[in-house]
Amino acid sequence: MYSQRAIDVGLGRRKADKVFTGGKLVNVFTAEVYDAGVAIAGDRIAAIGDVGETIGDETEIIDASGMHLVPGLIDPHVHTEVTKMSITRFASVVLTRGTTSVCTAFDQIAPVKGIDGIRYMLDEAADLPLRIFNPPPSKIPYTIPEGTLGASVGPDDHRIAMKWDEANGIAETTFDFIRAGDSDVIESIGLCEAHKLPVHGHAPFVTGLALGAYANCGARDDHECFSAEETIDKLRNGFFCLLREATMAFNLADCIKAVTEAGLPTRRVSLCSDDTDTSTLVRLGHMDHIVRRAIAEGVDPVAAIQMVTINAADALRVDDQVGAVAPGRYADILLVEDLADFQVSAVYSGGELVASGGELQVALTPPERPAELLRTFSLTPVEPDDLLFRTDMPDGRVEAISMFIPPEIPLRLRRDVELTIEGGVVLNDPSIDVSYVSVLERYNDTGSRSTAFMSGFSLTDGALATSLSPDDENVVCIGANTESMATAINRVIELNGGQVVARGDDILAELPLPLAGIMSDISPAEMVAAEDQLIAAAHELGCGLANPFMWLIFLPITAIPQYSLLDRGFVEQATLSFCSPLVRSV
């Protein structure tokens, strides 16, 4: 990037503002680690190497003795709203962990407020020392078939967003959209080509000929690898593979074997957090944690650092701006004592110290929120009976599909169960771990809602409800009985958004999420406490999942195999169409 100030420093016409001395540079271009200084001019790196001549009387000297100089970390694929923190709060956590850039779609506010919501997030982020690259979602409604939403995003919106400074193409361009020949998505892909912006992918389990088809939509990367074989196939087909280590999707251990066992080169391998809760960020870390995980899996530390710096920047096509401690780039620099240990001691963003010793060194204050973003609900409270699954079938037993969550992989597989029909209602059955699950449209009080069946939560009583629920952000609720479900849902409505655990008429735990119904400005520590309380309350109800809300919230995503639930009905991913969970009378 052009910087006259940095040019002038390099040419000796002015002195550097700051100079790092005594450190070892981790050069991600050459994979070398060597003694080198770094001269800073404004928010840019002016020069690296022997920079003594750039030091003047006013130059601030930063003693990096005993430290490595590492590029600021990049998360090339993260949904910040899934942490339930506002972008200001999110930044306050991840900056302390060494993350200085994220690529994020803001696709959770999009179904609530459309492109204006995305712009709102970007405007809030503009003053933060966290760099944002923004590919808006390829399309909202994101699901096939469509859910009922508060707003949509399509080619006309992309035409606007691609002119923004933060523009980074389109995100989550699912294989399903390509398979379905979605004309809006195809048009938006054409806009990306015209604007030289990346098409970011999403293609779980797509390999072989289908992967060839998918590559021909122009998708540049994929964050949905589930095995080393899938990773190898995608790398061979030219995809940047963003291996995921999310709060609930631990894909790294298997996928990284493409590197550690198959020995493939790493230049198109990166790492991402995708969906993570605040507790994970605070307790384990962000990209620093994932770097440590990669090293623990046998990746060379410098190669692991490359994955979340230059490789991520290449994937995003922003390697001219970030991803390296090199002139022409932003002065996003970490001090790290031991590369294998990878604890980030200090974080500089744009040349300014923003964190050290894991503590934020700048004040990041959320802005005042406009009323229109705090009151995004229009949903009449429900009665328990509204949530029952009704059928024309006669009383008796029925074979039904209950969605089932397998261990350690965030899918919804088919589980065939036998349920009872009584008086035109299909009953759930906690004794065989079959709960009710409902999704309710919450934007325009259309009354659109549906109920299906779910296993894996082992609820014996009560209910869990959430209005953070990618990618529709409607109200999702699972329960052992409809009374508890109605209590939880109606409390979410009262809060104008939130997560609630209820039993009967009682609220056991709740987390208000007033910002667009999905986010909060509470402190990260408060968020961690709230997440703990919600989980504890769910466990009280018999739930055996370590992190039940992180399983529940994704229920409406139709791009995840094999089943999902929208406000408009139960969806089979193989056919991308509504179907009935009832199979036949038995």
Added chain:
Amino acid sequence: MYSQRAIDVGLGRRKADKVFTGGKLVNVFTAEVYDAGVAIAGDRIAAIGDVGETIGDETEIIDASGMHLVPGLIDPHVHTEVTKMSITRFASVVLTRGTTSVCTAFDQIAPVKGIDGIRYMLDEAADLPLRIFNPPPSKIPYTIPEGTLGASVGPDDHRIAMKWDEANGIAETTFDFIRAGDSDVIESIGLCEAHKLPVHGHAPFVTGLALGAYANCGARDDHECFSAEETIDKLRNGFFCLLREATMAFNLADCIKAVTEAGLPTRRVSLCSDDTDTSTLVRLGHMDHIVRRAIAEGVDPVAAIQMVTINAADALRVDDQVGAVAPGRYADILLVEDLADFQVSAVYSGGELVASGGELQVALTPPERPAELLRTFSLTPVEPDDLLFRTDMPDGRVEAISMFIPPEIPLRLRRDVELTIEGGVVLNDPSIDVSYVSVLERYNDTGSRSTAFMSGFSLTDGALATSLSPDDENVVCIGANTESMATAINRVIELNGGQVVARGDDILAELPLPLAGIMSDISPAEMVAAEDQLIAAAHELGCGLANPFMWLIFLPITAIPQYSLLDRGFVEQATLSFCSPLVRSV
């Protein structure tokens, strides 16, 4: 890139048009070589790997048994006009060598016809099976100080050109422009940033802090490395290094030691031909030759192939289009039996066979040429006395700077010589290898011309003149006497462009270059014969250089150390200003 046709093949909705079977795929993403088929849909690669299911009754099977499937080669930095061939003729040669893409500025026609000339070249190329990526020159006039030209290129032109399909930023963004703070170039760099297009560099011998300054202009690559040390410094500073193996600049052998001896990773290392004559292309080859040279210097064959495929595509930011045998890319595929030997047996461009066994398999015919491109000269014939070096100094001896060409490096260094002043004229001195050298403006008959002194050609008689002369394309002439120089220059004028060797009143050899005064539509074989005749004639005149015209033509480039000659005078590169070659009386 989006291709519905290729998507349909991958999804099994239609059959492939062609399928390569039995070959070994050179996968440049994974650096693997393995048995794989390749399915073609139109001009795209639909799928790789096990593609048997894409074969239908109409599918053409291409038996690649015993062959490697290699991506079509990319020359990321070449001036096609320097071959003196029209782009159609150029394509007809390099396609047989396996080159399917070139990045070329068309910066030699630019000083003659401006952006319209560049568009003319692109329109001619549009129907060729050679893919062109076009960064117009960062600025014309390209020299500092400026020469007198027929046309200019600036930000207003870039605003137009950046909308073209072939747009690839700006080329030859010299360190000198940045050092001088050229406002036009800075504006054009801003346009590149806004259009997400690369800024291609040019920074010979720039290292250390100055290299940091240069990186802060945003230059993405550099093709001017002269040593392993310079290459290492540029790689560390984030540049893509396009190591050059040109007809007269053999930089590869030294620079590649950054890889073969220093062991640096190759992902940002590429190779380029830069300036080459037709004889080199026909006799040695193009990028195939340079790949063989890299292998001969100790580079692993797959790494060498990566350098001229995916690495070059990354440098140009066109890795979504070319540089790999992978779905989503153009079906530019070579068949190569032995990778270490690297002889290209067959060449497919956009899925069509264009060459096999070194022979073109398609008819490529130059178009009719408009009169305005065949009559670009306006220069009154000169008299011998017009070319003398005149001075106010008294008769006697004078210490003078004679430009000197060192062996095997295309620079003009300073040689201090003593010359004689007689009657206000500084005489050349063949006895100590000091020739006259003149540059004459040839577009608007302004009479702007200058003379200086040059060594290294060891001319004992006669003169060599050329109107192909980057980057001004004025007439450049070197001679042992002004009579021969006038003969040669006047013949170039009569031809409306060309290269001529003359002695006294006699023409010893000549090559008409009527197209813009710099190119010809004669066949490559005829061009080779003409180049041979010109060289032989120069040798008759005592010239000891193997390829004197390839030394002579670059004389006006001010971005090459240490001296150059424009129509407006003698230029010192250190100060980028006109100076006198006369030092002092002795």
